[in-house]
Amino acid sequence: MTSEKTYTLHPIGKVCRDVDGIFINVDERYRPALQDLAHFSHVLVLAWADQFDTPEHRSRTTANPPHAPDRPTGIFATRSPVRPNPILLTPCRLLGVDQTAGRVMVENLDFYDGTPVLDLKAYYPVSDRVREAHIAPWLVDWPQWLPEEGLGLDDIPRV
Amino acid sequence: MTSEKTYTLHPIGKVCRDVDGIFINVDERYRPALQDLAHFSHVLVLAWADQFDTPEHRSRTTANPPHAPDRPTGIFATRSPVRPNPILLTPCRLLGVDQTAGRVMVENLDFYDGTPVLDLKAYYPVSDRVREAHIAPWLVDWPQWLPEEGLGLDDIPRV
Numbered sequence: 001m002t003s004e005k006t007y008t009l010h011p012i013g014k015v016c017r018d019v020d021g022i023f024i025n026v027d028e029r030y031r032p033a034l035q036d037l038a039h040f041s042h043v044l045v046l047a048w049a050d051q052f053d054t055p056e057h058r059s060r061t062t063a064n065p066p067h068a069p070d071r072p073t074g075i076f077a078t079r080s081p082v083r084p085n086p087i088l089l090t091p092c093r094l095l096g097v098d099q100t101a102g103r104v105m106v107e108n109l110d111f112y113d114g115t116p117v118l119d120l121k122a123y124y125p126v127s128d129r130v131r132e133a134h135i136a137p138w139l140v141d142w143p144q145w146l147p148e149e150g151l152g153l154d155d156i157p158r159v
Numbered sequence: 160m161t162s163e164k165t166y167t168l169h170p171i172g173k174v175c176r177d178v179d180g181i182f183i184n185v186d187e188r189y190r191p192a193l194q195d196l197a198h199f200s201h202v203l204v205l206a207w208a209d210q211f212d213t214p215e216h217r218s219r220t221t222a223n224p225p226h227a228p229d230r231p232t233g234i235f236a237t238r239s240p241v242r243p244n245p246i247l248l249t250p251c252r253l254l255g256v257d258q259t260a261g262r263v264m265v266e267n268l269d270f271y272d273g274t275p276v277l278d279l280k281a282y283y284p285v286s287d288r289v290r291e292a293h294i295a296p297w298l299v300d301w302p303q304w305l306p307e308e309g310l311g312l313d314d315i316p317r318v
Contacts, residue, residue, distance in 0.1 A: 006167050007170075007275070008167060008168070009165060009168060033233045033235045033242075034233050039295035044248070046246060053166060073195045079281070085205075118244045118246065122294070122295075125292055126301050127250075127310060128305070133284055135199055135282075137198065142284070144284045146285065146287070146289050
């Protein structure tokens with residue numbers, strides 16, 4: 001049983017990291033979709049790890065995660081950007097939404113400058129926040145919450 | 160500024176709802192990526208709302224969500240399956256992982272039978288769980304946690 005059908009992603013914008021902060025720059029045609037987003041504290045940013053969009057990377061099924069480099073782990077048990085569909089997913093705190101300019105300012109984000117953004121989804125506790133979650137035993141020392149300052153490129157290795 | 164470049168998704172499997180429960184059936188070539196997933200309590204399921212993969216649906220920027228039908232809301236502030244890239248995202252409790260058979264059994268899931276699945280990501284509190292999150296004021300009565308039994312097709316309207 002193989003799913004041969006494919007689907008096409010159209011990026012809605014890009015990550016921008018500059019001296020003023022970290023932003024999602026949203027293409028003009030999608031800016032009306034930003035309406036009301038500022039009423040939420042956090043947003044899930046979905047993006048495409050385009051540097052790993054190669055047949056070789058996309059056929060890999062195990063990773064050696066930074067937290068356990070000697071322990072090859074199935075890709076679906078990791079948050080490695082190397083995966084069959086290299087979709088990145090990180091929640092971050094919203095600092096501001098400028099709908100007219102198409103600029104969404106976020107507190108922190110572990111995506112590189114220029115990364116194509118696929119979707120923004122307001123963070124809904126009822127849909128996203130699991131009260132009792134346990135993780136693999138070799139990760140028991142990991143924090144139990146998203147850091148207040150969010151996930152950046154330096155502080156926390158991508159799981 | 161418009162992102163004209165597109166990217167191609169290859170589904171990794173499909174949602175299966177049958178008398179035995181709710182499963183993700185994973186294509187054979189991706190089954191090695193399921194290694195270690197059973198060590199986690201929850202998994203994020205990313206899927207493609209293929210019934211809304213039309214130019215008309217994908218150009219919509221506002222939705223009338225079921226919880227507020229008279230309040231048109233920007234798509235990015237909702238979890239509507241109608242969006243520029245109709246990626247669905249729901250965490251669910253893992254009931255079992257049969258790597259050999261490519262069957263991941265979940266507690267509940269608000270996706271229809273046959274929905275193409277794009278990715279599975281183990282739920283990591285450090286990456287996914289926001290301690291202090293607030294939502295739009297017209298949604299203040301909403302639950303603060305994913306229900307223990309997960310999000311199903313009947314109980315909770317898609318936000």
